[in-house]
Amino acid sequence: xxxxxxxxxxxxxxxxxxxxxxxxxxxxxxxxxxxxxxxxxxxxxxxxxxxxxxxxxxxxxxxxxxxxxxxxxxxxxxxxxxxxxxxxxxxxxxxxxxxxxxxxxxxxxxxxxxxxxxxxxxxxxxxxxxxxxxxxxxxxxxxxxxxxxxxxxxxxxxxxxxxxxx
Numbered sequence: 001x002x003x004x005x006x007x008x009x010x011x012x013x014x015x016x017x018x019x020x021x022x023x024x025x026x027x028x029x030x031x032x033x034x035x036x037x038x039x040x041x042x043x044x045x046x047x048x049x050x051x052x053x054x055x056x057x058x059x060x061x062x063x064x065x066x067x068x069x070x071x072x073x074x075x076x077x078x079x080x081x082x083x084x085x086x087x088x089x090x091x092x093x094x095x096x097x098x099x100x101x102x103x104x105x106x107x108x109x110x111x112x113x114x115x116x117x118x119x120x121x122x123x124x125x126x127x128x129x130x131x132x133x134x135x136x137x138x139x140x141x142x143x144x145x146x147x148x149x150x151x152x153x154x155x156x157x158x159x160x161x162x163x164x165x166x
Contacts, residue, residue: 017157032135032140035135036136040132043125046121050125053114057117058114068099075095075096
């Protein structure tokens with residue numbers, strides 16, 4: 001009696017093993033998709049941070065130019081109030097030119113640092129997106145491997161079934 005059930009036990013065992021392999025493959029793919037989604041969210045956050053950083057840099061640039069314009073007006077008014085000829089006095093012209101150079105230098109440095117920060121954040125976002133793609137490919141490969149393993153297990157089970165049956 002037990003001898004008669006042995007072929008079916010071999011088939012059942014192979015089927016359960018194949019089902020387990022398929023389930024493990026689906027689970028691995030699902031987990032890789034979850035992990036990939038997390039890295040895509042990180043990439044999105046980095047891109048958002050880059051845009052925020054760019055906007056803040058533009059605001060700093062505009063604030064510095066506004067400060068320069070305000071100081072220029074105040075300085076011209078102060079020199080004029082003291083009776084100095086702003087248009088003809090070379091020392092005043094040199095002072096105002098130096099203030100302009102400083103403001104230009106400040107804005108250029110701030111703009112450059114913003115570009116560096118933006119490039120850094122963009123690079124990180126690209127890395128996160130590449131990692132997400134890699135995780136997805138890994139999950140697909142694990143699922144394919146599980147499917148191949150399941151078919152191999154089923155084929156082996158059928159072979160053993162035929163050996164036990166005869």
